[in-house]
Amino acid sequence: MLNPPLPSQLDIRKLTVKGIEIVADAAVSSLPRVVDLLADQEGSIAVKLRFYIDEQRFKRIDGELKSTVNMFCQRCLEPMPVNIDTHFELGIVWSEDGAERLPKSVEPLIVGEELTDLHDIVSEELILSLPYVNYHSAEDCGQEVGYSVGEPDELTDTSDGELEQRENPFKALEKLKFEK
């Protein structure tokens, strides 16, 4: 980490008035909602946030997030690196009404009186930018490409699971009969 850690509780409206730019590193481990979607909590996110008031007097945040995180390959279920390089434009508003007045290209960020944790903004945008499914390239994958996930052994496992589930309501019913 070369940059200072990402600050948490800030009055982001004041930052827009002052025209502040924040360049910081957010440890992946400090973003629990993101960690839930990853293979581990290694590394950090390079965060750049520019706070300003635009020509139409909207309070704005332009942001950039860069990192490499580990996610699970959906084929072999082993971790794999995924590059993050995302850009976003937010408009700070008080309410849904304010959100409707923003230009269409700007995503509303509804902020009340309380201070804002920049980690919340970074988590939100990061989650939106993560790919929904990931696969290793054919040569890197532990699982042969073309190998079906619905392989016979696994299919048997699934049906066993279903059988067990079907048994449960029946047992419950039997128990009811006994109790009568």
Ligand SMILES: [Zn+2]
């Ligand atoms: Zn793989």
